[in-house]
Amino acid sequence: MIGEQYLLLPGPTPLPEQIIRAMSRSMINHRGPAFHDLLFEVTEGIRAIYKTEGEVLIYPSSGTGVMEAAVANFIAPGDHVLAVSIGVFGDRFADIAKAFGAVVEKISVPWGKAADPQLIKERIDRDIDKRIKAVLVSHNETSTGVVNDIPAIADALGDHPALFVVDTVSGLAAHPFNMDEWRVDVAASGSQKAFMIPPGLGFLAFNRRALAIHKKINNSRYYWDVSTGLEYLQKGQTPTTPAISLFYGLQEALHMMAQEGLENIISRHAFYRDLTRASIKAMGLGLLAEPEHASCSVTAVLAPPQLGANRICQAMLQQFNIVLAGGQQSLHDVIFRIGHLGYVRELDLLATVAALEIVLNRLGHPVELGTGVKVAQEYILKNQSDIAVEEGVIK
Numbered sequence: 217m218i219g220e221q222y223l224l225l226p227g228p229t230p231l232p233e234q235i236i237r238a239m240s241r242s243m244i245n246h247r248g249p250a251f252h253d254l255l256f257e258v259t260e261g262i263r264a265i266y267k268t269e270g271e272v273l274i275y276p277s278s279g280t281g282v283m284e285a286a287v288a289n290f291i292a293p294g295d296h297v298l299a300v301s302i303g304v305f306g307d308r309f310a311d312i313a314k315a316f317g318a319v320v321e322k323i324s325v326p327w328g329k330a331a332d333p334q335l336i337k338e339r340i341d342r343d344i345d346k347r348i349k350a351v352l353v354s355h356n357e358t359s360t361g362v363v364n365d366i367p368a369i370a371d372a373l374g375d376h377p378a379l380f381v382v383d384t385v386s387g388l389a390a391h392p393f394n395m396d397e398w399r400v401d402v403a404a405s406g407s408q409k410a411f412m413i414p415p416g417l418g419f420l421a422f423n424r425r426a427l428a429i430h431k432k433i434n435n436s437r438y439y440w441d442v443s444t445g446l447e448y449l450q451k452g453q454t455p456t457t458p459a460i461s462l463f464y465g466l467q468e469a470l471h472m473m474a475q476e477g478l479e480n481i482i483s484r485h486a487f488y489r490d491l492t493r494a495s496i497k498a499m500g501l502g503l504l505a506e507p508e509h510a511s512c513s514v515t516a517v518l519a520p521p522q523l524g525a526n527r528i529c530q531a532m533l534q535q536f537n538i539v540l541a542g543g544q545q546s547l548h549d550v551i552f553r554i555g556h557l558g559y560v561r562e563l564d565l566l567a568t569v570a571a572l573e574i575v576l577n578r579l580g581h582p583v584e585l586g587t588g589v590k591v592a593q594e595y596i597l598k599n600q601s602d603i604a605v606e607e608g609v610i611k
């Protein structure tokens with residue numbers, strides 16, 4: 217029996233039943249008191265997860281939408297922008313800035329590696345007349361499964377006045393992210409990654425420094441204009457019709473997340489990373505990311521070249537109804553990616569590792585059965601999340 221699908225993508229992720237149920241409620245007036253309270257509650261919730269005292273606006277959009285909002289609101293045409301790219305999403309941020317008329321200087325890091333803060337520091341130190349107005353960085357690069365060291369990059373920027381703009385779409389709530397402490401000025405995230413809700417909400421966070429720059433520049437903007445967003449937020453509204461169902465889902469997700477505790481959620485994701493990487497290694501497969509920069513949301517596995525990653529993904533789907541992500545662009549057919557963020561549990565990963573061993577054998581790549589599974593089991597046995605389970609928190 218093929219059964220229900222295991223969706224192990226780095227977004228969209230599986231949804232808890234209680235969130236699906238929450239989203240099935242009837243519509244309310246988005247200019248009425250119930251939505252007012254809902255909007256305040258979830259905005260506070262997202263602010264707490266960003267660990268910021270700054271502003272948070274929730275847009276009806278995918279993650280890319282709020283990356284565009286970050287550019288449209290805080291970067292003026294002609295501004296010199298330093299875009300640090302370690303993969304597909306880093307490139308996307310650079311492209312958005314270019315599309316809005318910024319002069320983009322890109323630091324491109326070989327895929328699979330993290331950005332070197334020292335290199336960024338050298339470039340920033342050379343910018344004596346402070347021409348660089350913004351530095352764009354991905355927190356967790358989903359295409360390669362690599363996390364950048366955001367506090368180290370903040371240190372590299374020192375007291376340079378450039379805005380520090382971070383894409384944490386797949387990073388937030390799966391990795392530590394302390395927006396204010398790390399001196400991040402603008403951050404973008406979205407609903408379909410660690411938040412256990414469907415795609416369709418973007419979370420833009422920004423501080424007073426960014427807002428002051430926003431007021432000074434006259435970029436073309438309408439839908440994304442944070443001034444309008446803040447004006448409406450004061451009244452407990454959004455400028456345009458909000459995605460009300462997704463707000464219900466977000467409210468429920470934030471309740472679940474508060475119950476589990478942000479620190480526990482983050483350590484659970486780190487545990488998934490460790491379990492997945494150790495099991496894959498035990499099977500004799502390679503990992504794209506180095507251990508010190510490995511993502512807690514997604515693991516990129518190097519497929520045996522004679523097999524190719526696509527055949528493995530296809531077989532996992534056909535034989536076990538397990539959905540893994542392939543590689544993008546130059547990593548197409550080279551890697552496959554196991555998403556382990558949001559509503560995922562140990563058992564899902566244990567099953568995935570077991571299925572992968574079978575699939576590899578069937579495809580003619582012999583792996584001794586149980587090698588990866590045993591490691592995964594040992595991890596689960598050793599790193600007991602028993603306390604959380606006893607309390608009924610991990611469901």
Ligand SMILES: *Cc1c(COP(=O)(O)O)cnc(C)c1O
Nearest residue numbers: 278279280305356358383385386
């Ligand atoms: C998913 C993701 C995005 C946004 O993608 P959308 O498809 O627009 O939601 C941006 N950056 C990163 C790092 C992501 O993982």
